[in-house]
Amino acid sequence: MKTGNECKVIRVPIPTPTLLPHTTTNCYLIGNKHESILVDAGYDQPATKIVLQRVMKENGLALPKSIILTHSHPDHAPGVLQLVDWKPVVYCHRQEEQATLAAVAPWDQLSFFEDGDRISIAGEEIIIFHAPGHTAGQLNLYISSKQILLTGDNIVAEGTSWIGPPDGNMSDYLQTLKRLKQLKLNKIGPGHGEWVENPHEHIDFVLGRRFYRENQIKSLLEEHGSLTVVHLTNLIYDKLPHPNVFEVAKRTTEAHLIKLMKDDTVIMDDSYFSLK
Known part of the structure; x- marks a missing residue:
């Protein structure tokens, strides 16, 4: 008998003016009917809230009280401004603070996660990774019991993510990929595109590229x-x-x-x- 207590991890593709071949940016809802969080908030446009609220209703999820931003880019962070009435606490990595504040202005207060921080949502432990590469303050999230990794733009489903100045660093990126590859993984939730069902092979593909x-x-x-x-x-x-x-x-x-x-x-x- 389903009680609504089981923790769901739902990929929510939201239309954004992002780089081809992708046309959507993935946000992720994690939780159940009692509590949930949102990972990334998409672009600052009404469709962001419309899509998220529809998916929350369809899956019986509680209103997220926290939004974790993997990074500050305009297709991932500014959608926070569409969700002001949720009164969420917004998290990023401290190295991403100024860029995030610029992306979500006039939002004026952020909280921070560091590498190794752990949170519990709907009975599931989530480990926070500082995973620099695409940006200096990129955050990735690992749901250990489900062996699911949410990578922001460190991984995309089709092709490879761009890495470069002023935000990115190739040396850091390669080290991050090698670190993530050591995790036990069933699948990866990328910043763009479908779930990656062959996670270790895909990381090898990106490293190889x-x-x-x-x-x-x-x-x-x-x-x-x-x-x-x-x-x-x-x-x-x-x-x-x-x-x-x-x-x-x-x-x-x-x-x-x-x-x-x-x-x-x-x-x-x-x-x-x-x-x-």
């Missing part, structure tokens, strides 16, 4: 001698889903170059990069 790009950059520099970020990006990404994706592709190339300079493999001279 990043190492492939790194080696590709080194090969191109060896072939051409020296190249700018724009030249490299044009050579690497010859087919993009839309021209507006070029900027984030360029930032991802730049993030690889920053890592390679940190590794003492690449040097920069007057905006041109070459192998050391």
Whole structure:
């Protein structure tokens, strides 16, 4: 007999003006009829609240009293402003504080989670991970009994997430992926797209793609001698889903170059990069 006490983890895709091939951003409702939380809040538009309230009603969930933001980007955080009447406590990582306040202004008060913090919702323990990469203050959530990981934009269902300045760091990202891979996982709730049902294989795919790009950059520099970020990006990404994706592709190339300079493999001279 169902009592409504079981904890549900529900992916809620909300239409947002995000980067192709994705057209929605995932929010996640976690809880039961007595208590629940919301992870990410989507874009600041009326559809955000309409969709969330419909899903809450369909699943018999209590009104969330807390919203945990994985990061501050405009397709994940500003939807908080549509949910003011819920009177939620809004959480982020302290490294994301200023960017989050800018994203949710005039909201003026945040609370913070740090790596290793634990919360209990509807009888389920949730472990908070500080998982930098896509942004410096990215938070990921691990529901240990269900072996579910909510990754924000560290993982997307189709392709790979962009990583680059000013928010992202490739060295941090690779370390985060290696750490997340050590978890026991049944599935991943990505920032965009369907549930990832082959979590470890998918993390391996993302790691493989990043190492492939790194080696590709080194090969191109060896072939051409020296190249700018724009030249490299044009050579690497010859087919993009839309021209507006070029900027984030360029930032991802730049993030690889920053890592390679940190590794003492690449040097920069007057905006041109070459192998050391």
